[in-house]
Amino acid sequence: MTTPGRTNVELPVLTHCPYCALQCGMAITPEAAITPRTDIPANAGGALCQKGWTAGELLTNGERLTGPLLHGRPVAWETALDHVADRLSLIRAEHGPDAVAVFGGGGLTNEKAYQLGKFARVALGTSQIDYNGRFCMSSAAAASMRAFGMDRGMPFPITDLAEADVVLLAGGNVAETMPPFVRHLSGPRLIVVDPRRTATAKLAWLHLQPTPGTDLALALGLLHLAIAENLVDEEYIAARTTGFEEVRTSLASWWPERVERVTGVPVARMRQAVRALAAAQRAIVLTGRGAEQHAKGTDTVTAFINLALALGLPGTPGSGYGCVTGQGNGQGGREHGQKADQLPGYRKIDDPAAREHVAKVWGVQPDDLPGPGRSAYELLDALGTPAGPRALLLFGSNPVVSAPRSAHVTGRLDALDLLVVCDVVMSETAARAEVVFPVTQWAEETGTMTNLEGRVLLRRKAVEPPAGVRSDLEVIRELAARLGHAWPSDPRVVFDELREASAGGLADYAGITYERIEADKGVFWPCPAPGHPGTPRPFLDRFATPDGRARFTPVEHRPAAEEIDADYPVYLTTGRVLAHYQSGAQTRRIGPLAEAVSEPFVELHPDLAEELRIGAGDMVRVRSRRGETRGAARISDAIRRDTVFMPFHWEGANRLTNPALDPTSRMPEFKVCAVKVERVA
């Protein structure tokens, strides 16, 4: 057994995959050879996808950044750090603390997410911090908070899925995004909601294929049917929830035939889905980005949660509602303070008690802590404007590729007085930075990750980083030091502080240590004390609301922020392919993955291709009100006639997407906008 946090050069080190929220267990040798672990439930049996198998190449890749860059030229670390600290001080002095912004990522470890939030609020004194997780799970998080008083993506172990009789997955393509997840779905009848017949939908017992942007109406129709057919669990509703009557009344307007006209999903299929869910002993409802990345994403998730509540699923052993978190540390990343409105432990930044607790841990006065700042898109949109930040420090994100209306966002980045990027490779965003800090990555450093189940895992250092790179925590320590703060950069020390800061919060890590994670192969939060067993299923006895009951909230369907019309007659929806991860900055540089899918493509139905005279492989131009891009045509009847699909792992697709924001979660409408498609002559 190796010592936690230390490198053992003799044996393969037990750690976890660098990519998605499944956080598959893997062992890695000092030479970066990878074998799957069999002891981690997420990839039990030793499963890995191609991304996981080839992850070692991230460590040996020739395109690695190995020294700081200032205006594109190599400089010494001290020079670059001094430069950034001086510029930050100057900008702050001249324009106030909110002139400096911080942007984080859902791939950062808990320690980094925590330290970044503290750095922004204490060292910089800025309210202007948010992260790319706003673009991922924020709608599900907001809806879960509203319904359950707590957002723990899946409030049950992943192994519950295999024991379920029926699983409904709305807007998730796990067969491509996290293939080993599929192994947990071989037992239940699977119902998939997706405008595309994805690899996941092909595995389904029942596939509902709604018009993009109508998942909310579909969920309302399903619940209407459940009520009309007397399939709801009255006893559960009476004992464990509030607000059902108002929801029931609101659903009288969403009879299935009306929903059919809005969604295009036949009433008979809706009926089939609801009956299967209701007849199951154990049923689980899951949502993914497809349902969540909309300007009404929070309400869409709420509608699915209402369905789950009406059927008596959440907080019932073996059943439940869960969000399939996407990014590696998408769960932990939203708990510890890199979100504009949040403090560590999933505390609200405008809650006086939360401010007092965290201020005490940080050794500052509560009044010194800034209030809530702008959400991710609003922050990016404000950069370099008279009222907005003039400097941005960016960690673990690549908004030039991943932000909605990305050409506009790129323009905002270019308008900054100072852009500083910490990254492993020269991402599209790093390429525009005044200063680039080359940082360590997953297997070169130690830190905790909280996976999609809410299980806190230890990702340990397995190989030595290249000479010349430092960890994000070291960069933060150096900048903080130059701003007058002596902070640690040892992840274990930072984690211990995080435990203290999170104590008493919703996401309470106080009882979790590196040793316990190692011994237990992960610990479920909340875990408030060292002797506490952790909480695999937090809602069995009560929900995290003041009265312990889950809350129904009535929601109404409304059209997409941008509907198709004569000028832009086709829906665009975006998503992932198996071979790539997020903005592709990592995976596009790995030979076998780049070979598997080497370029962006436009998937369209044969009927639409016929109408537009587009042949397979033709270069296609896709245009929206916000920009245009190109891709090779892939013709497939797996997509609806009225919709085209583009993967977003390359710069381009997000030039088209709509930054209309959800009023609650501030999630942009990534998943649907109106486009015009034509063959490039």
Added chain:
Amino acid sequence: MRLVVVGNGMAGSRLVSEVRARDPHLPITVVGAETCQPYNRVLLSNVLAGSTRPEQVRLLDPSWYAAHRVEAVFGSAVTCLDRDTRAVVTEDGRRVPYDVLVLATGSDAIVPPIPGVERAIPFRTLGDCERILESAGSSRRAVVIGGGLLGVEAARGLAGRGLPVTLLHLAGHLMERQLDVEAGEVLGETLAGLGVDIRTGVTAQAVQADGVLLADGDLVEGDLVVLACGVRPVTGLAADAGLEVRRGIVVDDEMRTDDPSIFAIGECAEHDGTVYGLVAPAWEQAGVAADVITGGKALYRGSRMVTRLKARSVELAAMGETQLTEEHAEVVRFTHRARGTYRKLVIRDGRLVGAIVLGESDAVGTLTQLFDRGGPLPGDRAGLLFPGLSATAHVADSPTLMPDAAKVCQCNNVTKGQIRACWEAGARDVAGIAAATRATTGCGTCRDAVEGIVGWLCEQEGVSA
């Protein structure tokens, strides 16, 4: 400015909530003749059928009005519209002044003037529905007069309760406004299979205590008689006040009558020569009127009509111009009467202008959307009637037919060719293939396929050996 709404049915209540959503402060008074909360008329067939309880069809909670500061006057019919003083007067003498008035008076059930008709119960309101249900409990046989949408739903609902039902219809086939002859017949056959006795081309002459007397002298036995003979717009108030009324109260694209301060929406309104008897147009009109009243610029351009029957075990959707024949349009048709299936597309200029889908089909959602949007249709018409029929050929599952380039393991991007090469290099089982290619190590769903290929290769070896 003070808004008064006359009528608290589906159109009126929708307008009130749409206006309130747009303007939280505008003073609103709604006057309704029915005593109860607004309810969803579309769901009454389910109540009749017993699948929905009456309390499940209300559209707004009683507390909604106070919470949204809307003054509600229920159980009080408006008897007079005084345009000079801008006020409406209710039957109990109350005057309600308005600046803007919306008439959403809906329509009344048509009661044919035949002897004994007072013995029959019309099927129109929640109250009617409750009377029918009460009577159904003690009846032995039911007769439904009228084979339109509501009559069919009522007959199916009563039959579903175990009551023998005869459905009488004047026209030669059921739902003749929405269906062509053959579809009407197929529907009749389906209903017959569900216990509804259908008599078309018949005229009811009198309602007697023991049943309905037909013009040809036959007596159709039944102790419960339900009327579903259509509806007539309620326009008396408007006509008496001198507003322009044809079949309905005439409105322009803003849903305004010829008095600019008075709007009319829903089943009492006539727009561009059409009186709509469906909910969807009424709600579209409510949205337009609400927008105009709160200062918006919305315009109503008419609605596409989709009729969807709500009757258990009978799937029927009809839209647009379903009666057109090959002389006037391109018609695509499929009939399988033994299964109760009838599908018809009516196409003009490459666009769907009408369709009938009878019998369960995944086509219905797509066709409705193609009809609603009016976009161009694909050349492959059969694929529209039979979703999945035109699916591009999938890689053959049989290992022998699969080309070498076919991807077997998606998760690790492994082709059949790579598996074959690996087999040729000595791997003889799935574990060996997995160790060399990583096939089966991701989601695991290709395991059977890999096993099949390995088995086939081993068999080939045996054959050639």
